Amino acid sequence: MSLLETPSVPDIPGLRYLPDYLTAAEEGALVAAIEQAGWENGGMRRLVRQFGYRYSFSRRSMAPGDFREALPNWGASIARRLHQGNLLPAVPNQMLANRYLPGEGISFHVDAAEFNEIAALSLLSACVMEFRHGKTGEKQKIWLEPRSLLILEGAARWDWQHGIPYRKRDRHAGREQLREPRISLTFRIFPTE
Numbered sequence: 001m002s003l004l005e006t007p008s009v010p011d012i013p014g015l016r017y018l019p020d021y022l023t024a025a026e027e028g029a030l031v032a033a034i035e036q037a038g039w040e041n042g043g044m045r046r047l048v049r050q051f052g053y054r055y056s057f058s059r060r061s062m063a064p065g066d067f068r069e070a071l072p073n074w075g076a077s078i079a080r081r082l083h084q085g086n087l088l089p090a091v092p093n094q095m096l097a098n099r100y101l102p103g104e105g106i107s108f109h110v111d112a113a114e115f116n117e118i119a120a121l122s123l124l125s126a127c128v129m130e131f132r133h134g135k136t137g138e139k140q141k142i143w144l145e146p147r148s149l150l151i152l153e154g155a156a157r158w159d160w161q162h163g164i165p166y167r168k169r170d171r172h173a174g175r176e177q178l179r180e181p182r183i184s185l186t187f188r189i190f191p192t193e
């Protein structure tokens with residue numbers, strides 16, 4: 001394998017990758033529901049829409065008073081499924097949709113400390129997600145396919161930053177893969193007790 005290719009799943013403790021977590025019909029229904037809910041221009045280089053607790057990107061924090069609305073039914077059923085399938089320790093009460101056009105990404109970051117475990121669904125397009133260890137700088141990559149689920153807990157959640165490079169194509173499986181518009185749906189738990 002060439003050095004430029006993306007290995008399948010990196011060996012990072014606490015990282016779990018579940019391909020085909022959703023059916024194509026479920027993916028289509030989720031995309032339609034998100035598009036109908038509409039997007040916010042949060043001043044970032046991608047569109048977002050938050051549901052449930054609203055994290056303040058400008059304040060970089062969240063507090064109990066930041067609860068706005070229950071998750072809509074279509075999100076609540078995925079949230080329950082994540083908990084019932086033992087993928088998350090509680091039913092997530094925050095959901096963030098991100099919309100990336102080809103060329104857009106998200107800088108390396110560790111999610112806000114107010115949340116604990118994270119689950120992220122990929123919809124519509126594949127892309128590379130990169131991981132960078134906070135202390136050693138070691139880098140790893142994962143190829144996120146549409147309809148897959150990524151779980152980050154433990155070291156993968158706290159010791160490694162994750163990000164999506166700002167570019168229009170990724171190299172995977174020996175060839176250049178053009179990105180399509182991609183939506184991710186991130187489920188997080190804001191402990192309230």
Ligand SMILES: O=C(O)CCC(=O)C(=O)O
Binds near residue numbers: 111120
């Ligand atoms: O788009 C993704 O899969 C990841 C999104 C993310 O890292 C975030 O919302 O903090």
